[in-house]
Amino acid sequence: MVSSTIDHMVAVTVFLAATMLFIGLFNQTIQTAVIYQRHRATATKASDLLDNMLLSPGIPWDWGKSDVVPTGFGLQDPEFTQYKVSPFSLMRLNSEAGDPVYYYKTGKSYSNITVGDKNFLLVSNTSVLEYSSALQLLGINNTYGFQLTMTPIVTVEITQEQAASPLRFSLDVQGTGFPLANAEITYCLITVSLGGGSPSFNSNYGTAYTDAEGSATLVFNGVTNPNLSYALVAYAHLGGLVGVGYTERVSSGKQYVIPFVDDFSEGRILIAHSYDIQYYEDQHPAEIKYNASFLFLAEDFTLREMPLENSAGHVNYGDGSPYEVVNIPTDNPGILVITYKKSANQGGVVMMPWGISSLAFPIVFGGDPSKQEWVATDMRQVTVGGIAYRAQLSLWSLEGYQVIG
Amino acid sequence: MMRTIEVLIVIIIITGAFIAASFFAVLPWPRQVSPMNLRRLSFTTLQMLDSNYDLSIAAFEVDNDTVWGQLQVALSASLPPNVLFNLTVYEVGSGTQQLYDMKASISNAESLGAMSDASSYLTASSNVTFNTVPEKIGEQTGGGTLYILNCSDANGWWITGYTAQSLAQDLYKLLSPYFVDTVMVQNTAQLATILGGNDLQGETHQNAVVINTFGEAVPIPSAYCQSPYSDGGYARYSYFLGQKVREFNWTWCSIVGYPFYYVSNTAAFPTQQNDWGIYGMRQTGGVGSIAFFRGLDNQAYGTSGSAVTDSGDRPNVVLSQDAIEACNYYGIYPSIYQTSTRALADSIRGTYHLSVGMHIFNPVGGYNPGTIYNHVSAGTSTITGSLMALGLTRTPDIRLTGVGLLSYYHPRLYRSEYTAYGTSRLVVLQLGLVGGA
Numbered sequence: 001m002v003s004s005t006i007d008h009m010v011a012v013t014v015f016l017a018a019t020m021l022f023i024g025l026f027n028q029t030i031q032t033a034v035i036y037q038r039h040r041a042t043a044t045k046a047s048d049l050l051d052n053m054l055l056s057p058g059i060p061w062d063w064g065k066s067d068v069v070p071t072g073f074g075l076q077d078p079e080f081t082q083y084k085v086s087p088f089s090l091m092r093l094n095s096e097a098g099d100p101v102y103y104y105k106t107g108k109s110y111s112n113i114t115v116g117d118k119n120f121l122l123v124s125n126t127s128v129l130e131y132s133s134a135l136q137l138l139g140i141n142n143t144y145g146f147q148l149t150m151t152p153i154v155t156v157e158i159t160q161e162q163a164a165s166p167l168r169f170s171l172d173v174q175g176t177g178f179p180l181a182n183a184e185i186t187y188c189l190i191t192v193s194l195g196g197g198s199p200s201f202n203s204n205y206g207t208a209y210t211d212a213e214g215s216a217t218l219v220f221n222g223v224t225n226p227n228l229s230y231a232l233v234a235y236a237h238l239g240g241l242v243g244v245g246y247t248e249r250v251s252s253g254k255q256y257v258i259p260f261v262d263d264f265s266e267g268r269i270l271i272a273h274s275y276d277i278q279y280y281e282d283q284h285p286a287e288i289k290y291n292a293s294f295l296f297l298a299e300d301f302t303l304r305e306m307p308l309e310n311s312a313g314h315v316n317y318g319d320g321s322p323y324e325v326v327n328i329p330t331d332n333p334g335i336l337v338i339t340y341k342k343s344a345n346q347g348g349v350v351m352m353p354w355g356i357s358s359l360a361f362p363i364v365f366g367g368d369p370s371k372q373e374w375v376a377t378d379m380r381q382v383t384v385g386g387i388a389y390r391a392q393l394s395l396w397s398l399e400g401y402q403v404i405g
Numbered sequence: 406m407m408r409t410i411e412v413l414i415v416i417i418i419i420t421g422a423f424i425a426a427s428f429f430a431v432l433p434w435p436r437q438v439s440p441m442n443l444r445r446l447s448f449t450t451l452q453m454l455d456s457n458y459d460l461s462i463a464a465f466e467v468d469n470d471t472v473w474g475q476l477q478v479a480l481s482a483s484l485p486p487n488v489l490f491n492l493t494v495y496e497v498g499s500g501t502q503q504l505y506d507m508k509a510s511i512s513n514a515e516s517l518g519a520m521s522d523a524s525s526y527l528t529a530s531s532n533v534t535f536n537t538v539p540e541k542i543g544e545q546t547g548g549g550t551l552y553i554l555n556c557s558d559a560n561g562w563w564i565t566g567y568t569a570q571s572l573a574q575d576l577y578k579l580l581s582p583y584f585v586d587t588v589m590v591q592n593t594a595q596l597a598t599i600l601g602g603n604d605l606q607g608e609t610h611q612n613a614v615v616i617n618t619f620g621e622a623v624p625i626p627s628a629y630c631q632s633p634y635s636d637g638g639y640a641r642y643s644y645f646l647g648q649k650v651r652e653f654n655w656t657w658c659s660i661v662g663y664p665f666y667y668v669s670n671t672a673a674f675p676t677q678q679n680d681w682g683i684y685g686m687r688q689t690g691g692v693g694s695i696a697f698f699r700g701l702d703n704q705a706y707g708t709s710g711s712a713v714t715d716s717g718d719r720p721n722v723v724l725s726q727d728a729i730e731a732c733n734y735y736g737i738y739p740s741i742y743q744t745s746t747r748a749l750a751d752s753i754r755g756t757y758h759l760s761v762g763m764h765i766f767n768p769v770g771g772y773n774p775g776t777i778y779n780h781v782s783a784g785t786s787t788i789t790g791s792l793m794a795l796g797l798t799r800t801p802d803i804r805l806t807g808v809g810l811l812s813y814y815h816p817r818l819y820r821s822e823y824t825a826y827g828t829s830r831l832v833v834l835q836l837g838l839v840g841g842a
Contacts (some may be wrong), residue, residue: 003406011408017415025423029430036438043439051445083449084456153483175482182475239463239479240454376439381449381483383456388483 033389038397043376045144046395050378052138053148054083054391055060064089065331066265067127073137077385087333087355087385090150091121092264093365094128100276103260103282105323106270110260113183118231118248121361123261131366142159145175146395150356152390153381154180154243156236156374163249167223171216171245173236176390179214186301188222192229192339198312199341201349205302210236210340227251229348231337235301241388242301246361250348254278256314257340259291259352260323267328269352275317285317289341292326296334297358297386306330333358333385342399357385372396422776430758443458443488443836450483451834461528464494464830467509477511480834487839489521495831497527505831517837526832531737540816541585548612548654549585552599553577556592559624559669560685563662565797572618572660572803579737579807580616583816587607593670597626600649603637603768615650616658618807620799622667622679622686623693630673639668640696645701651780652788658810660792661801662747663714664692694749698757701790713753714796715772719745722774723798725764725818733782733811739804747796758783762791765809772796775805777813 034303049354056074063070063084075085077169098112101122110122124153135141141213143289162168173180210216223230231248250256258277273287290313308330313324333355341347353359369375379392454460463469463476480490491512495505515726527577543549555573563573573589581587586608604610617623625634625642634642643665650657659665671685679686692708697706723726724732724741731736743766751771754757759782765775775795779788793809795801 008677011412014409015412015415018412022419022423026426029427032432035431039438047442047445067574076458082452084650106537167811175479177484177486177488178478180482182479183478195755239475240459240481241479241483263622315820378442378445380445381453383453386456388453 001231006062023171026032036259039374041057041197042144042268042374042395042397046376046378046382046393047144049138049140049144049395050147050380050393052380052389053393057086058089058155059114062090064264067263069133070097070129070137070205072221073129073134082156083265083382083391085150085382085389085391087353087357088264088331090356090384092127092367093134093148093363094125094130096131096147096366097362099365100125100338103270103272103277105272105276106260106262113363114357115355115361116198116247118250118256118260118348119160119246119361120350120352121261121371122258124263127264129262134366135360138301143398143400145367145369145398147364147369149365149386149392149394150363150382150389151360151392152360153390154241155247156185156243158234158245158247160247161217163219163226164228165224165226166218166231167228169218169232169247171210172232173210173214173216173245175241179212180210180238180241180243181212181214181216181340183236183241183273184208185210185216185234185236185325187218187232188295188303189218190231190233190337190339190349191223192341192347193298194229194344194347197271198289199347200291201293201337201338201339203303203305206234211225215340225273227389228343231349231351233303233335233351235297237301242383242386244387246351246359248349249350252340252346252348253344255272255286255288255342255346256350257288257325257338259338259350261352262325267330267354269326269328269332269337271313271314271315271324271326273282273321273323286313286342287316290324290338291340292338293333294328294330294336294354296332303335306334330346330354335359344390355385357387357389360387360389366379367392369394369396407460416715419570419818430730440520441488441838443838444524446484446488447834447836448482448524451524451832453483454479455526455528456645458531460526460832461531462783464528464832465530467494470807473511474508477696480511481513484836489517489837489839491517491835493833493834493835494579496642497829497831503556505556508830512669514837516542517835518839521835521837523833523835526834528642528830528832530828532828536820538571538819539582540819542583542614542814542816543585543609543612545704546612548609550608550610551580551587552588552611552613552615553589554596554615554617554619554624555589556596556619556624558592559619560622560671560683561619562679562681562683562686563620563668563801564618564623564660565800569618572801573616575803576616576618576806580805580810582838583616583811583814593624596624597628597750600626600646602653612654614656614658614810616660618660618803619669620660621664622669623663623665624674624813625668625670627670627673630670636706637692638690639687640689640708641706642668643689643693644696644706646673647697647790648696648703650701650792651701651703651726652790654790655794656777656791658795660795660806661799663691663694663796664792664794665689665697666691667693696757698753701792702757703782703827705796706755710756713750715748715750717745717748717772719748719769719772719774722748722766722769725767726767727763728808728812728836731808731815735808735811736820737804737811739808743747743802744797744798745769745772745796748772748774749776749778749796754778762788763809763813765793765795765805765812775809
């Protein structure tokens, strides 16, 4: 009788323990499968969402060239089909890459994409599209978060090897997986002239080819002044791939002009003194004279100059000195080149792309994927204003699921 | 003891069930949960490589090592380092031939692994031309002349941002293929010549289309810058134009704003301006269009009566369905939404014996933002003169003028088709990932 009772107790205990163990084991398998399905759904959503963004121009279709708030989100260039993205719609995305810049004379903050030292793209926050708005326009508010990155496929790194007599540069042209060997490089050297009242510039065009390692050397024998301010823009192209590189040298590094995009539909650009934004504590600012020009990229990859009205002027720091305004009279992508002059031997040049593609600026738009539980990514190869970019979308679910047990 | 043994047997059974379930319920590899969409990556890579037609050139020059070397470099450079590729070009056959005949192939690996995907892309030979031959307006019915006013001695108004000459050139490029003769009227003296019933270069004068590129202003020859044409602020000149349009059965096109609101001649009015600071121009006002219609309807000259043009704002007037179809047919795509501030009242049709030849824009509240009016005298069915009035706000979009005329006359397009063997090649790009399975 006693042994029978013990037998029952041991059997029941072992049975219950085994049952609990197996419930846990089966539960874990099912949980893993459910998570897999959800991750798979997120990945599919990422692919669909990326195509939705890239294959629709949005509503209205020309929202990238105006200041209207879109009622539909899309980045396709409305003048083309396929995966061709508008360089202007991308300009209107609130960049996550740089800290916003506040300009007290307009009382506005500006979305900041500044590449290098003197290449600015500062867009008024009243004109840019916020991430939260994009989520609502895409219909994924509170369900998904995303980050869209647009990265140039071809990078053209320019290094100054010799300052003058002759001025010499080395160029390194790389794709994402391979150097761009035997690529044609079309370049434009812009040299700043500080003589006379307003600064001006001269353009020097030419072509070169990369070697098997994607390298090339550019030599300018006519440059004998090691303090000469210049900007060099180089377009590398091969087999449908096009990339851009640029560099500047200035003789006035702290006091310069900064362009702000104030109005898209009118192409209104504000020109401000750098001391209104940076180096605020400096007590010895000087007036800066400037001269603005617009260069657009022709089909043969050369830059053509387009005259601007009221292109020359001067700006200074402080309340009594208002900013100046120039208007870009075209919807075509190009580069706003502003030469500036602090004194007879101090000046320089700043550049701003009109349409991000003309200087191949990268774009980061959206939330932060780094703290998410699981992120799906997908990518497409696109062209933006003729420049090859990779569009990558990172997508994560906000519904908060995780493995239990 | 027996119960314990039974429980152990149960545990063994459940363990077996778990092992069996685990064996069959194989979860995928992590990379399969969120795979790189190789098909899309492949397709977009092909599109990007062909953005300047470099891929198409390579597809038809398979023996050109330089071109294919560049293609291989571009392909390697554009894809991520962990992606393997195989690009193959096929000739597209026809009839009883083999449908796809491989021409060339390049790859950066011997094998693309167990998991790969591919996309195809059809390229056309650069030797192929897709040609379209338009029917000529008036070729069968008589007429077929397009006069474009390009007078160098007149100024425009409400064509802000353009000059009449630049608009004239654009119109020439847009519409000249559809007319038998296109004549640029270079100055007001030449305008006087055609108003006098004479041709300029042997063109057919009757049934012509006259496009006034000067917006709200109308060029006036010096010979008409005097009495009696100066009556009513030169409304009498508008009346005269109406008579001529009736006489020659012209279609007069006003591309923007009020029709016949100003007259312009820089030589005759060098010190006079249109009340808005534009010299070489005189303001006729709203009576200009009244006088024109009276002339068109062969009524006695006069300017009395209520204005025929309204200045109310009508944003978002919409192209008519016929005009939208013409946009698609002729490949001209202005915005279908426009703003009208100078629409003609529909009520004028009875007063001046006008019928609607075609609504370019849908009527709004008793007004016609853009319409071609035909004058048909009472008791007849013959058209004797027409007016196309686009009462839109500045600045003009001359594509609307083109769409309006083409949708009204509707010349056919004869498209050439090339389906010859060897004009298309299929490019297939297969991608795989390093590590394969």
